[in-house]
Amino acid sequence: xxxxxxxxxxxxxxxxxxxxxxxxxxxxxxxxxxxxxxxxxxxxxxxxxxxxxxxxxxxxxxxxxxxxxxxxxxxxxxxxxxxxxxxxxxxxxxxxxxxxxxxxxxxxxxxxxxxxxxxxxxxxxxxxxxxxxxxxxxxxxxxxxxxxxxxxxxxxxxxxxxxxxxxxxxxxxxxxxxxxxxxxxxxxxxxxxxxxxxxxxxxxxxxxxxxxxxxxxxxxxxxxxxxxxxxxxxxxxxxxxxxxxxxxxxxxxxxxxxxxxxxxxxxxxxxxxxxxxxxxxxxxxxxxxxxxxxxxxxxxxxxxxxxxxxxxxxxxxxxxxxxxxxxxxxxxxx
Ligand code: UDP
Numbered sequence: 240x241x242x243x244x245x246x247x248x249x250x251x252x253x254x255x256x257x258x259x260x261x262x263x264x265x266x267x268x269x270x271x272x273x274x275x276x277x278x279x280x281x282x283x284x285x286x287x288x289x290x291x292x293x294x295x296x297x298x299x300x301x302x303x304x305x306x307x308x309x310x311x312x313x314x315x316x317x318x319x320x321x322x323x324x325x326x327x328x329x330x331x332x333x334x335x336x337x338x339x340x341x342x343x344x345x346x347x348x349x350x351x352x353x354x355x356x357x358x359x360x361x362x363x364x365x366x367x368x369x370x371x372x373x374x375x376x377x378x379x380x381x382x383x384x385x386x387x388x389x390x391x392x393x394x395x396x397x398x399x400x401x402x403x404x405x406x407x408x409x410x411x412x413x414x415x416x417x418x419x420x421x422x423x424x425x426x427x428x429x430x431x432x433x434x435x436x437x438x439x440x441x442x443x444x445x446x447x448x449x450x451x452x453x454x455x456x457x458x459x460x461x462x463x464x465x466x467x468x469x470x471x472x473x474x475x476x477x478x479x480x481x482x483x484x485x486x487x488x489x490x491x492x493x494x495x496x497x498x499x500x501x502x503x504x505x506x507x508x509x510x511x512x513x514x515x516x517x518x519x520x521x522x523x524x525x526x527x528x529x530x531x532x533x534x535x536x537x538x539x540x541x542x543x544x545x546x547x548x549x550x551x552x553x554x555x556x557x558x559x560x561x562x563x564x565x566x567x568x569x570x571x572x573x
Contacts, residue, residue, distance in 0.1 A: 332387025412477025
């Protein structure tokens with residue numbers, strides 16, 4: 240089959256391309272490289288079944304030839320990136336989603352949207368199941384991401400209902416693995432980068448907020464199962480093993496022989512306090528659950544970042560703290 244994937248030069252997109260090419264499919268990668276990197280798909284460029292198109296999906300898009308599957312991954316997914324590019328983030332969730340849906344409609348192709356656990360905002364229900372409608376601040380600093388994805392979900396459901404299109408919506412929880420950007424400020428690359436450089440791990444707040452980390456190959460498997468499932472309503476994809484950020488910091492410290500310490504920094508505004516996916520629906524409908532234990536996935540990810548750093552990559556893990564606490568990011572008075 241021929242797959243068109245927006246955001247395919249990003250972290251998750253590049254792993255998806257790799258898997259599809261390995262399975263013998265044709266893949267068209269569409270990316271404007273705002274946060275994606277050509278080097279993420281460099282190893283696929285020589286493959287005649289892989290095509291790279293540098294294009295901003297917020298501009299109209301079409302291509303010659305058959306299309307069987309359309310996947311819309313393009314978005315700025317890390318808090319540092321979407322806070323730096325709030326309008327582009329809203330555009331990729333709204334205009335970008337519409338362009339990809341229109342492409343799927345014209346070609347009678349199945350469509351998959353990668354949505355997010357951020358749809359649940361700072362959740363009042365725990366763990367989060369798909370039936371929970373969320374607790375999102377619609378004008379907070381994270382709203383550019385949360386609301387763009389919520390709109391994208393609404394638009395996808397509208398196309399499904401109006402045009403009887405085969406659509407799927409994946410609500411992705413925290414995912415990690417090789418090819419995350421070392422300097423995107425997310426906790427996994429941030430802590431690994433700091434540990435590799437012998438610096439203190441920067442825990443935000445008191446570290447009691449929780450997250451659940453899913454290894455990227457598990458996630459990719461879930462996405463492809465969902466795409467073929469015919470299930471139109473949102474499905475959570477994530478690892479249900481929940482831990483506090485402080486526990487996570489200590490896991491990283493132990494892996495480095497407790498050679499690094501922890502330093503505490505202000506908690507970013509609207510940082511969700513608890514996050515854990517309820518994956519009963521994915522288990523039931525997709526027969527999917529994560530397989531890669533955190534310890535194993537972290538080992539692969541640490542090796543990847545070690546190679547990158549030894550290859551001379553310069554990261555700025557303080558970038559996130561600077562952006563999240565900037566004066567223009569304070570809450571508007573309501
Ligand atoms: N975090 C942290 N130190 C860092 C980066 C993140 O303590 O250097 C915390 C952050 O406040 C959040 C959690 O780790 O509670 C996950 O943050 P990330 O940016 O990875 O993803 P999020 O789940 O917030 O989208």
